[in-house]
Amino acid sequence: MVGELAGNYSTxxxxxxxxxxxxxxxxxxxxxxxxxxxSNPVKFLPMECGxxxxxxxxxxxxxxxxxxxxxxxxxxxxxxxxYAWGSSLLEIPKIATLPMMGFLGIMFGAMAFAxxxxxxxxxx
Amino acid sequence: MSVIAPKFKLSEFIKSLLDNAFWxxxxxxxxGIPAVFIVLFFIEMPVINGEILTPFLALxxxxxxxxTLPIVKAFMATDIFRVMVFPGFGFAALLAAGTIFIERxxxxxxxxxxxxxxxxxFEGILQLMGDGxxxxxxxxxxxxxxxxxxxxxxxxxFVAAAAAFVALIPVAPGWVxxxxxxxLLGVFAVIGFFPIITILSAWSANxxxxxxxxxxxxxxxxxxxxxxxxxxxxxxxxTGSLNLSEIAASQSSFPWIVFLPIGAIVFFITxxxxxxxxxxxxxxxxxxxxxxxxxxxxGMMYGLVQLGTYLKLYAFAALFVVLxxxxxxxxxxxxxFPAEILTEGIVMGPITAHIPGLPLFTQEMLNGTLWFVLxxxxxxxxxxLPRGVFPRIRVDMLLNxxxxxxxxxxxxxxxxxxGLLYAGVLGPGGLQ
Numbered sequence: 001m002v003g004e005l006a007g008n009y010s011t012x013x014x015x016x017x018x019x020x021x022x023x024x025x026x027x028x029x030x031x032x033x034x035x036x037x038x039s040n041p042v043k044f045l046p047m048e049c050g051x052x053x054x055x056x057x058x059x060x061x062x063x064x065x066x067x068x069x070x071x072x073x074x075x076x077x078x079x080x081x082x083y084a085w086g087s088s089l090l091e092i093p094k095i096a097t098l099p100m101m102g103f104l105g106i107m108f109g110a111m112a113f114a115x116x117x118x119x120x121x122x123x124x
Numbered sequence: 125m126s127v128i129a130p131k132f133k134l135s136e137f138i139k140s141l142l143d144n145a146f147w148x149x150x151x152x153x154x155x156g157i158p159a160v161f162i163v164l165f166f167i168e169m170p171v172i173n174g175e176i177l178t179p180f181l182a183l184x185x186x187x188x189x190x191x192t193l194p195i196v197k198a199f200m201a202t203d204i205f206r207v208m209v210f211p212g213f214g215f216a217a218l219l220a221a222g223t224i225f226i227e228r229x230x231x232x233x234x235x236x237x238x239x240x241x242x243x244x245x246f247e248g249i250l251q252l253m254g255d256g257x258x259x260x261x262x263x264x265x266x267x268x269x270x271x272x273x274x275x276x277x278x279x280x281x282f283v284a285a286a287a288a289f290v291a292l293i294p295v296a297p298g299w300v301x302x303x304x305x306x307x308l309l310g311v312f313a314v315i316g317f318f319p320i321i322t323i324l325s326a327w328s329a330n331x332x333x334x335x336x337x338x339x340x341x342x343x344x345x346x347x348x349x350x351x352x353x354x355x356x357x358x359x360x361x362x363t364g365s366l367n368l369s370e371i372a373a374s375q376s377s378f379p380w381i382v383f384l385p386i387g388a389i390v391f392f393i394t395x396x397x398x399x400x401x402x403x404x405x406x407x408x409x410x411x412x413x414x415x416x417x418x419x420x421x422x423g424m425m426y427g428l429v430q431l432g433t434y435l436k437l438y439a440f441a442a443l444f445v446v447l448x449x450x451x452x453x454x455x456x457x458x459x460x461f462p463a464e465i466l467t468e469g470i471v472m473g474p475i476t477a478h479i480p481g482l483p484l485f486t487q488e489m490l491n492g493t494l495w496f497v498l499x500x501x502x503x504x505x506x507x508x509l510p511r512g513v514f515p516r517i518r519v520d521m522l523l524n525x526x527x528x529x530x531x532x533x534x535x536x537x538x539x540x541x542x543g544l545l546y547a548g549v550l551g552p553g554g555l556q
Contacts, residue, residue, distance in 0.1 A: 008302070008303075008304045008305075009302060009304055009310070011203055011206070011207065011291060011301050011302040012288050012291045012292065012301070012302045012304075012310065012314075013288075014203065014207050014291075014301075015207050015212055015213065015287050015288050015290065015291035015301055015302070016284045016285070016287060016288040016291075017284075018207050018208060018212075018213060018287065019213060019280075019283050019284040019286075019287035019288075020280055020281075020283075020284045022213065023279075023280050023283045023284070023428055023431075024280050026260065026424050026427070026428060027264070027276070027279075027280070027424055027425065027428070029260060029424075030259075030260045030261070030262075030264060030423055030424035031264060032144075033260060033261050034260075034261055034262055034263045034264065034423060035263055036263060037263075043265065044265065044266070044267060044268040045267065045268060046267045046268075046269075046329070046330065046331030046332065046420065047267075047331060047333060047414060047419050047420060048331075048332065048333075049414065053331075053332070057267075057269060057329070057330035057331045057332060057335065058327065058330060058335055059332060059335065061336075065343050068343070068346070068347060068523065068527065069346070071527070072346050072347075072349070072350065075350050076349060076350055076353070079350055079353040079354050079357075080309070080312070080353065082354070082357055082538075083308070083309065083353075083357065083360060083366065086357045086360045086361040087360050087361075087364060087365060087366050088364070089361050089364065089545065090364040090545075091364070094546065097542070097546075104535070104538070108535055111531065115527055115528060118527075
């Protein structure tokens, strides 16, 4: 794992690029084959089940997801940190697991507290 | 009978075909062939039978079967072949296309329907080709106030991100597009792209239903990313490696699902949510918000998103196989390549053909691929099955499931893995 070159990941980028190069012609060919007629005034309006659309397309609405986003930002990073420990677990001494247990306890407790807080809707 | 094209004229149809052929030939000869030569100038050509393979030699040898196979073998060793054909795009797209057909047919059987039936002589086997032709010949309608560059790019980027995911999956020993030491972290990084592409597509459409669906997709994928990451930690602890090939090779005696069934179940459920499949198909809930974030996509753009979705499905099923079901490991069932063909050649009556370069694939590779495909197809079957059985759940149930139950179970899984290691059951001195 030590000293891995960024060049090893070039094939992932190559695959990404190949998919773009292979799939973009599908859109171009489709554009060449398919009919294009600008006859209908309502044809290019946004889809609203047959009604003439009203108002903004990008509306604001309440999803009450903010506490979860905060939790995600914190715990996603912490979960990735656990992989540094987990992948080297077989090489480190057993006593080094105790602080990790403490870390896991803090993480679990903090997540439980955040979930409890996110359940109290009126504070958000 | 209604007429599809009332002003259809055979002469104009033939003229349009010839026009297209003319432009194709012109562009190929003016741009394509010079481009090929420019690329060949920079590529290091392989050495076969002691000679550097020039385009002239390649063209002359390709007619001789005894000399074609070494060229094919040299091509199969390149990155280009891996990206385009075998563990990469072609293989994954083939399995994805098969999945689409099997899903439609199986879902129909579950609901006592027939499913695709008329296209092709046998059980609608050509339905997928017909759908592709239909999608590619339909007009692409873009909403008037849409953010056009992002809206055009999103389906292509979706397929490309799914392809980058496929690149990290090892299929057989040594057969992987990108054999990187931090493969699992690479998988997490690629998974992180999907919500971004989804929300970009939904935002750029400037329409209400895609926007609601995109927000839902973002929330759902974000919610299930932490249980997804935590549920795989147990496997990494038992293996001591993040390289997906090493993880698959470490399961030669027994698959990890034997010891970590809770992690496997949590990963399977998060997989269903990341794939937006029933019972978690809130972003595409067709009875609530038309088609979710796919509402404004039409024609081939929709087709590309479908292709990307099924590539992603294959990649997730393959990841499950690699991490929990032992990857390519399995009993050797492929017979060895007959040795007398190597020594004596193929005898057909009076003719004896000595073909150098055989066998094209090793026995281990064929056997590994066979077991990998069998296991992947089984996992794909279990991913498709809930669609015929379960209803869609509510958003708050989804959040509750993802944030409390699955994360708790993932922690239980981590402690099971730790206990197995420290009790001496697995790891150094344990089983294996």
